Amino acid sequence: MSVWLVRAGRNGEQEDFAIDNAVAVIGWDELPDLAHIDSREKLHELMQVVYPDEGKRTIASYVSQVWMFRNRIQPGDIVVLPVKTRSMIAIGKCIGPYKYKSTNPEGARHTRAVTWIREDIPREAFAKDLLYSFGAFRTVCQITRNNAETRVRAVLEGKPDPLMPTAGAEAEESEDIFVVPDLEQYAADQIRQYIARKFKGHEMAQIVAEVLRAEGYQMEVSSPGPDGGVDILAGRGPMGFDAPRLCVQVKSTSGPVDAKVLRELRGVMEDRGADQGLLVSWSGFTRPTVQEAQRQFFRVRLWDAGTLVGKVLANYEKLSEELRAELPLKRIWTLVPDEE
Secondary structure, three states: OOEEEEOOOOOOOOHHHHHHOOEEEEOOOOOOOOOOOOOHHHHHHHHHHHOOOOOHHHHHHHHHHHHHHHHHOOOOOEEEEEEOOOOEEEEEEEEEEEEEOOOOOOOOOEEEEEEEEEEEEEHHHOOHHHHHHHOEOOOEEEEOOOOHHHHHHHHHOOOOOOOHHHOOOOOOOOHHHHOOEOHHHHHHHHHHHHHHHHOOOHHHHHHHHHHHHHOOOEEEEOOOOOOOOOOEEEEEOOOOOEEEEEEEEEEOOOOOEOHHHHHHHHHHHHHHOOOEEEEEEOOOEOHHHHHHHHHOOOOEEEEOHHHHHHHHHHOHHHOOHHHHHHOOOOOOOOOOOOOO
């Protein structure tokens, strides 16, 4: 059996649709139903007709990816979906052939039936080499490096990635090693793994406090130990009395936070007289938690590891010298690869 990366939109637009409807999906909306396309040659000819302005290299990339999705992925193969909107990894098993669904939304008409086994695996569950592969710019590619199937199955069973202790080791040469990675995502993953190792427990709350301070808040940070449901109280103005006044809860546990924690935060907000609440969970949130937070848009916000890292990067120059010394980063410039 093989392991396949199948994205659901450049910015994760079809991730929820894919998971809710038990499918893997790809775009290329201009292409018609491909059920009758039984060879790469026919697909190549069709691509040239549908995309007459694209160059040979782009057409070849399109053909390679769509053919993988249409024909090479087999029932029983593992499908990996990086969930950009929640900084998670969803993993499932392909259970059916290619089908074209004309009534599906744009970006989700070419489908493969998938049983999603887990949709909330933290990115930190995988070693750097697999995260590098999961960060490929391509929409569809095969993941073959370093015994990927065995390792993915181990994580699905709740075990650690067998190569996690030696994640920095040089990867074996394999087909997907030549796939152009998303360097921004790869760098973010490295930063996340570093923060997870170095800033544990109450120290994670200190990072959140630094970010809020950089964004103009005055605050009080609870001491380590029982915190009564609040890690940080923050407000605007010289003394923190001005709105918006925030109640912040920070969770650095290994599993996604459920809706119960969000409801508890709402209770603490009422008790402390806070205008709004911020719930930070390094391991992300269950989908019901995200959905409940969306219904409370004007009262609460959720930050997962990806959001917190983004906030750190956006405010890095404003962070304290002490934190920057513990988290040394530098800005680099690189060309943006062709995503296809």
